[in-house]
Amino acid sequence: MKYNSAIKESVDELLAIEKQQRQARLRDRIRFLRFLKEGRAQTQQQAGEQLGLSLRQSQRLWQTYRQEGIEKLLQTGYQHGFGKLSTHQLSELKQWLTTPPHKKLSQIQTYIKERWQIDYTIAGLSLLFKRMKIKYKPARMGKMKENIEPQY
Secondary structure (H helix, E strand, O other), X not given: OOHHHHOOOOHXXXXXXHHHOOOXXXXXXXXXXXXXXXXXXXXXXXXXXXXXXXXXXXXXXXXXXXXXXXXXXXXXXXXXXXOOOOXXXXXXXXXXXXXXXXXXXXXXXHHHHHHHOOOOOHHHHHHHHHHHOOOOOOOOHHHHHHOOOOOO
């Protein structure tokens, strides 16, 4: 196949687009086209091998370019997942966390499970708090012992 004529963009355009890309995956997709356009690779497989892609991945890239253009190659297809809790549930959780006594992560996990039937792991709760910019400070034994009067 004559990739030089099949690829609409010039080598300079491809090089400029490639340099603009911050994500390595997108940069490699454009580099794949540039290798074919420049003649550095005669086949899709050769261009893919230079970038560490399998034959099937190379074929898929070429098919996407032919059917949908370079714009589609520059899309990641990744959609950021939102948390399990709604904004209303998050605000309710924040309110519950402000009421004493201080809670452990396991207690918070149980509360969320019982209240909204949503499963969170301890690590997931830790990430949730980080995302919500809540600094988790569990009660410490030293502080608890100070409040207890000595027994004789």
